Amino acid sequence: MTGHQHATDVAIGHDLLDAAGGAPTGSSEVVVDAQHVDKWFGKLHVLQDVSLQVKRQEVVVVLGPSGSGKTTFIRCVNHLEKIQGGRIFVNGHLIGYRDVAGKLIEDKEANIAKQRQEIGMVFQRFNLFPHKTALENIIEAPTQVRGMSKDEALEVGNALLQRVGLAAKADSYPAQLSGGQQQRVAIARALAMKPALMLFDEPTSALDPEMIGEVLEVMKELAREGMTMIVVTHEMGFAREVADRVVMMDEGRVIEEGTPEHFFNNPTEERTKTFLAKIL
């Protein structure tokens, strides 16, 4: 690779999910079922009786002021955070715990790791592995976790890079990529595990403005292809255009939930109105 080629503009258009090996099927079953989740950080009751259901192929955007618990909530969905009450099911599996006579006992690390294979996560700060190239970042988990052969993983990895418009950057290290490019690699890395659900925590808020579009474009494409997604974002255009449902959180609670139309045209809650007024 001599890198004479410039990264093309995001030219996706086709199946991101095909690149990862096929879209999930089915339509109406529940993928995420969070029931009455309670979480404390010490004395701080960060999540208070939070319930949320996400159906297959649904895109849910989570809004809310800083500190309202959005990040904490989606980190609970793949058990990066413990919960103290309630249950979270993904694809029918209780996440992170065993239910022993109504009490939650934390599961073994190996079992939790297995559950996480089905749940992709994209972080605000990308968190690419800096000692691995873009392509190596993508094939790491398929080969190490799924036991996929290196050849097959490379094929999947290259296809995914192509889909996110970064075929020319396969051999680049993260430090050689722009923020937008890094985030697109991070999305491809998560997709390589063929997750049933993707979690996004403000995926564009660490990006320079001119790079936000390219990442949102990839996410929109993913949504069109039927990926089930929970997206924490302040990108209202994305919410309007892509979300099936918008959820408003404040002080650790879900205070309002509805279609984008409902949300942006006539929200009922006073706090929602104040929040939207501030950010729109």
Next chain:
Amino acid sequence: MGFQMKEFLDFTFTWREVLIAALTTTILMAVLAQLLGVVLGLLAALGGRSRNMVIKGVSGLYVWFFRGTPVLVQIVLLYYGLPSLLGFDPFPKQYGNLPELIGGAFLAATLALGINEGAYMSEIIRAGILSVDSGQAEAAKSLGMTPGKTMSRIILPQALRVIVPPLGNEFNNMLKTTSLASVVGVTELLLLAENRFGGTFRPFEPLIGICVYYLLLTTLWGLVQGRLEKKLGAGLNRNEEAGFWARLLTTSRGAPHSGGVR
């Protein structure tokens, strides 16, 4: 009285069997003890992070004891103390038909130095692990990687950058600390010199002679260390970072250059 140049040159530069054996002993002991130290240090560092309270406790106790007592005492304790505790001597003069150089005293001293070193390496490795951004472990976990895979494939390779410089200093120290093994009768450089002046009653010349060898060893190691650290790329500039891994794994300059810089 005075400095006898002939005796100095004779002791230092007459290439003879005892000198070669003593040099070999010093180098071999330092390398083996350091390797043992790295392995034990890694175990103790990982043990210290364990959810299991017993493993955590044992790791803590190990580091506390071996950092808190003199290494010379530890050597003597192992060599003289262990046989009396066990009721048999695990450190005989010679093991079967192994070379005499690798006898019981050598083994005891090497073990003691390595176990002691492990306590210090544990702290160094711990700091290395802590230096890696927590987002790295979270990303690995979110991909379904187990804690073991996360550590070995994601965290430790990145921690190396922080671990290698102090590790180099530790080995420099180790090269010199091997001289303590002379007290249990390991004929490394110091005992070689002592044996010499036991007969000649001229301690100054052979002692300066072994200093020449210590300086030679530590200087050579310093050169190796410098190259190693350069490869690990102390600077975090974009392009250096890019070749970081490639440069660690290849010896030549101009390691494969990857990708285009935007």
